[in-house]
Amino acid sequence: MARKRRQLGGIDRLGSGRYRARVVDEATGDRLSLGTYRTKTDAEQALASAISDQSRGRWVRPDSGTTPFVTYAHQWLASRLGRGGAPLRPRVRELYEGQLRLHILPTFGDVKLGRIRPAHVRGWYAGLVDGGPGASTAAKCYRLLRAILNTAVEDGILVTNPCTIRGAGAERAEERRLPTVEQVFELAAAVKPRFRALVLVAAFSGLRRGELFGLRREHVDLEQGTVTVALQRQQLAHGEMIVGPPKSDAGHRTVALPQEALDPLIAHLECYTGPGPADWVFTGDKGGPLREAVWQHEWAKVRAGLGLPGLHFHDLRHAAATMAAATGAGVKEIMYRIGHSSPQAALRYQHASARRDLAIAAGIDELIRNERAVTRPETPDP
Numbered sequence: 001m002a003r004k005r006r007q008l009g010g011i012d013r014l015g016s017g018r019y020r021a022r023v024v025d026e027a028t029g030d031r032l033s034l035g036t037y038r039t040k041t042d043a044e045q046a047l048a049s050a051i052s053d054q055s056r057g058r059w060v061r062p063d064s065g066t067t068p069f070v071t072y073a074h075q076w077l078a079s080r081l082g083r084g085g086a087p088l089r090p091r092v093r094e095l096y097e098g099q100l101r102l103h104i105l106p107t108f109g110d111v112k113l114g115r116i117r118p119a120h121v122r123g124w125y126a127g128l129v130d131g132g133p134g135a136s137t138a139a140k141c142y143r144l145l146r147a148i149l150n151t152a153v154e155d156g157i158l159v160t161n162p163c164t165i166r167g168a169g170a171e172r173a174e175e176r177r178l179p180t181v182e183q184v185f186e187l188a189a190a191v192k193p194r195f196r197a198l199v200l201v202a203a204f205s206g207l208r209r210g211e212l213f214g215l216r217r218e219h220v221d222l223e224q225g226t227v228t229v230a231l232q233r234q235q236l237a238h239g240e241m242i243v244g245p246p247k248s249d250a251g252h253r254t255v256a257l258p259q260e261a262l263d264p265l266i267a268h269l270e271c272y273t274g275p276g277p278a279d280w281v282f283t284g285d286k287g288g289p290l291r292e293a294v295w296q297h298e299w300a301k302v303r304a305g306l307g308l309p310g311l312h313f314h315d316l317r318h319a320a321a322t323m324a325a326a327t328g329a330g331v332k333e334i335m336y337r338i339g340h341s342s343p344q345a346a347l348r349y350q351h352a353s354a355r356r357d358l359a360i361a362a363g364i365d366e367l368i369r370n371e372r373a374v375t376r377p378e379t380p381d382p
Contacts, residue, residue, distance in 0.1 A: 008051050009034075011043045019043035023050040025061060032061060053159075064157045065114015069148075070105055072113055072157075076148050083248070090242050091234050096144060098237075103128060103141045113152055118162045121145070125168055136171050143169040178319045179203070179311060181371040188264070190302045195295070197261075197268035198282050201227070202313065204261040204364055206320035206338035209313055210234045211246060213290055217269065218277035221254075225262050225361070228254045229339060233280075235292045251339040256361035260368050320364075327363030 009023035014036065021034040021043040034050055037043040077096055082088045088096075107124045108116060128138035146163035153161050179187070188199040202212055207229065214231035221228070229251055233243045246252055257265065265281075273281050282290045295313075303311045317338065324334050334340075337357055 008054075009047050011040060011047065013040075021047040021050075023047055023054075026054055061156075066112050067157070068109065069111050069113055069116065070109035072152060073100055073105070073109075073148055076151055089244065089247070090236055090240075094236055099137075099141050099144050103133065103137065104145055108145070113149075113157055116149070116162050118164045121162050122165060125165055139169055139171045177310075178315055178322060179308070180375075181323075181368050182375045183306070183308065184316070184319065185372070186306055187302060187308075190306060191298055192285075194268070194272045194283070194285070195298060197264040198290075198295075199316070200261045200264050201257065203316040203319055204258050204323070204368070205255050206317050206324070207255065208232070208247075208251075208317060208339070209292075211251070211339070213280075213282060213292070214243065215281040216277065217273055217275075217279050217281060220265065220269065220281065222262075222266060222269075224256075225259075225358075226254050226256050227265075233289065241289065241291075246339065248339070250335070253336060253339050254357075255337060256358045258361045258365040258368065260365055323364050323367055324360050326367055327360050329360045329363075333357065333360060 008026075009021065009031070012020045012022070014020055016036075018036040018038060019040045019042070020036045022031050023034055024031050034043075034046045037046065077088075077093065077100070080088055080096075082092065108120075111120070125138060125142055128141060129135050132138065142163065142165070146161060146169060149158060149161045149163055152158045184199065184203040188196045188203075191199060198212060201207065202209075205227065207215075207227070210232035211229045214229075214233040215227060216231070219228045219230055220226075229246055231243055232246050232251070233241060235241055269281065272283055272287075273279055274287070280289045284290045284294050299313055303309060321334055321338050324337055329337070337360060
């Protein structure tokens with residue numbers, strides 16, 4: 001007697017005694033195996049589940065997850081878009097490529113997408129945190145892996161994302177010892193004269209390194225005592241210079257400088273910056289745009305000489321935000337000043353009061369004077 005088949009699939013008993021469940025792919029008409037099962041009941045449950053998933057639009061073909069992760073990851077990176085639908089910035093693409101090459105592909109590269117399991121992800125993540133590059137890099141790599149596999153779910157390749165570790169993508173900032181005001185001035189005095197203003201502007205304005213390197217003469221308003229962040233200049237690993245807009249909408253801002261940063265900047269413009277409006281403010285020894293490797297060499301030498309080997313240039317930005325907070329500035333005012341944004345509130349922070357920012361700069365000046373007076377008391381006349 002002919003086997004009785006169901007309209008959307010069927011159950012076959014094989015010569016081995018096991019039962020095979022097959023379902024019809026409604027999109028193509030293909031009859032696909034769901035695997036073999038010890039009992040007919042198990043096979044019927046698998047078939048019913050597949051039919052139910054099809055009716056809810058959640059079904060994934062059993063053969064869809066056979067693409068190796070490395071192939072899909074490169075396809076994902078090639079088509080990935082950034083904020084607002086724009087192509088990924090070169091520096092971001094380079095960052096993702098490095099995370100994939102160093103920390104993700106060695107584990108998942110040859111694994112088929114459909115065979116990546118939550119336990120597999122948990123073991124990989126634990127290795128990054130405990131014996132690898134540390135918690136911060138682990139969080140970044142986890143977010144990248146999760147984003148790639150989220151797209152695989154959206155593409156109908158996976159039913160669910162195996163990245164299920166709660167909180168794994170959140171970075172917890174390490175407590176860092178920020179430089180004191182006096183240490184900032186010691187650093188500024190120790191670098192080459194052409195870099196003195198760079199240190200002081202970084203420490204008292206909160207601009208990022210790429211924003212500092214992207215300043216042109218036309219972005220400095222000496223009459224108002226402000227700098228406008230309109231560009232950032234970055235260097236890729238192979239040496240190419242990339243000039244573009246700030247990293248977010250909130251990055252576009254005009255920041256008032258305290259006098260302790262403005263005066264050195266005025267002197268710097270007279271000595272080291274070309275006269276044209278498009279000339280770079282911070283330059284190298286030969287007058288060309290300052291390259292990151294050149295500055296990093298100078299910074300490493302000076303911080304080591306002062307007994308501050310663990311101090312990062314980015315720590316000056318944190319110091320600037322801390323000083324702004326000490327003046328009584330509110331959260332939005334501080335966010336505006338340092339150009340910080342979140343996916344939900346990039347523009348909201350950008351519209352903080354520029355008039356209040358002038359008051360913050362004045363408050364920073366007073367803090368600097370007070371702290372220097374304590375650490376370097378005046379010597380009484382004989």
